[in-house]
Amino acid sequence: MKDYEPFAHPHRKAELQVHLGIWLLGLIFLGARLVYLRRRQDDQDRVRMALRESEARFRQLFEQNDDALLLFRPENFEVIDVNPMALELLGLTRQDIIGQKIQSFVLAEDFQAFVESGAISDSAPLFQTERATSFSKSKGEITVSLRGKILTLENECIVYCSMRDMTEKVRLMEEIQASQAKLIHADKMASLGLLVSSVAHEINNPNTYISANATMLAQAWQDASPILLDYRREHGEFSLGGLPSDEIETLVPRLFNGIIDGSRRITEIVNNMREFVKTEKSNRQRPVEINRIIQAATSILWHHIHKHTDHFHLELPPAVPPFMGRGQQIEQVVINLIMNALQSLPDKTRGVWVTSRLDDSAGQVVITVRDEGKGMTVEELEQLKEPFFTTKADEGGTGLGLYISDSIIREHGGTLEFQSEHGSGTTATIRLPAAGTGMKPGGSANKTQQIPDDSAATTLP
Known part of the structure; x- marks a missing residue:
């Protein structure tokens, strides 16, 4: 008991209690510090784990995305990563793409x-086209849509860009547009048909009056011609309508015949136009005489032919057989x-x-349209039958004429x-299956025919 006497002293006891309290506080602080550090470590571990899980999910989404993705x-637009769909779309390996410019x-x-x-959004700039x-190495030139957004990954700004192959969709859209254009064209033709029928009736x-009256006047002239001839013999030369009597005898019949021939040609042109715009009642194919089709087309284009050239030639041998189809088309x-x-x-x-001609070896009827015009370049020739391609945009061309023509054929x-060949003209060749040489061929009796000058329609040679 003697050894513990100091503790019995009240001052020593108080001092000991103070030291003990400080020591306990130190232990408590140390324990709290250890608990804090432990929790912080756990939080950091959870953050790291969450980050790794997030990166793993991003990688899975990146790798398994159906769109081609590039980072x-x-x-500097340098590609740093791609997913498998991008490799498939571009037909390349990772080594071919990584490190290359996106261009x-x-x-x-x-x-x-x-x-x-x-465009600046609430989070980051968005890009799209x-x-x-x-x-593509495997597919050649393709059409794609692009979507891009700037992201921050591992403290680095990158562009997350998706590519989607739109080639087939664009092709289908163009076909739909072409089909719509054909419907519009058909509607215009139907409207034109109504207009032509009305105009044809008025013409x-x-x-009819001109033709009938001209024929009647020609017959009257035949009856009056001997009387005028006798009058000239008895009274000498005279003038009629400002023309000397010696010229009237030959000139007036030619004038009447020119009027009759011109009237007949008006009837022919009007009838061809009415047939051209007439709606076919069925899709049933029937034998069609190709030479008659060509002659009807040139009859409709008579004015345009004389406006553009003095050298228009038809070569239509009579032995060309018909083809099975729809003549109007x-x-x-x-045309x-x-x-x-x-x-x-x-x-x-x-x-x-x-x-026109028959290709016996192929069993085909062949129509050829050759011109001495300006011709086309190789690039124009390759796109010639594509919808909406035209070399006459400034003249109102729609680029649908040859596309529709090719579809019909x-x-x-x-x-x-x-x-x-550029600068040397163009040759267009239509080939159609012949209906058979046993059927009655169509066409002109003349092997070669040249469209005459308009003046021949008013006077006979």
């Missing part, structure tokens, strides 16, 4: 438009090809040739091909 740096895979002009499309040209009525194609040939001529000294089981 590239915004400052290596997207047309520079289209990528520039993509960059300039950036619906149609851009990309280059035919006075034309083929006439539409022939379109002849109009294109005429419009390509630089002046009236250049010519156009339209021919293919529906008839035939082909429409073009040969052209």
Whole structure:
């Protein structure tokens, strides 16, 4: 008990209690510190785990996305990562893509438009373009849509860019547009048919009077001609209508015949126009005489032919057999090809040739439209039958004429091909299956026919 006497002293006891309290506080502080550090470590571990899980989920989404995805740096457009769909779309390996500029895979002009499309959102700039040209090693040139957004990954700004192959969709859209254009064209033709029927009726009525009256006057002249001849013998030369009597005898019959022939031609043109715009009542194919189709087309285009050239030639041998099809549609194609040939001529000294023949070895009827016009480049020739492609945009061309013509010929089981050289003219060739040589051939009795000058319609040679 003696050894503990100091503790019995009240001052020593108080001092000991103070030291003990400080020591206990130190232990409590140390314990709290250890608990804090432990919790902090746990929080950091959870954050790291969450980050790893987030990165794993991002990687899974990145790798398994159905769109082609590329990550590239915004400052130099260098690709730093791609997913498997991008490799498949571009037909390349990771080594081929990583480290390359994005412009290596997207047309520079289209990528520039993509960059300039950036719109500031609440979170980050967004970029998009619906149609851009990309280059695939396996597919060649393709059309893609691009979507991009700036993200921050591991303290680095990158552009998350998706590419979606739109080639097939664009093709289908163009086909839909072309189909709609064909419907519009058909509607216009139906409206034109009503107009032509009305105009044809209004033209035919006075034309009938002209033809009948001219015939009656010609017969009256035949009766009056001997009387005038006797009068001249008895009284000498005289004038009639300002013309000397010795010329009247030969000139007046030619004038009457010219009026009658012109009236007949008006009737022929009007009838051809009515047939051209008439709606076919069925899709049933029937034997069609190709030479008659060509002659009807040239009759409709009579004015345009004389406006564009002095050298228009038809070569229609009578032995060409018919083809099975719809004549109105083929006439539409022939008119379109002849109009294109005429419009390509630089002046009236250049010519156009339209021919028909039978290719015995292939069993095909062949129509050829050749012109001495300006011709086409290789690039124009390759796009010639594509919808909405035209070399006459400034003249109101829609780029649908040859597309529709090609569709019509293919529906008839035939082909429409073009040969052209820039500055040397163009040749269009239609091939249609012949109906059979045993059937009555159509066409002109003349092997070669040249369209005469308009003056021949008013006077006989």
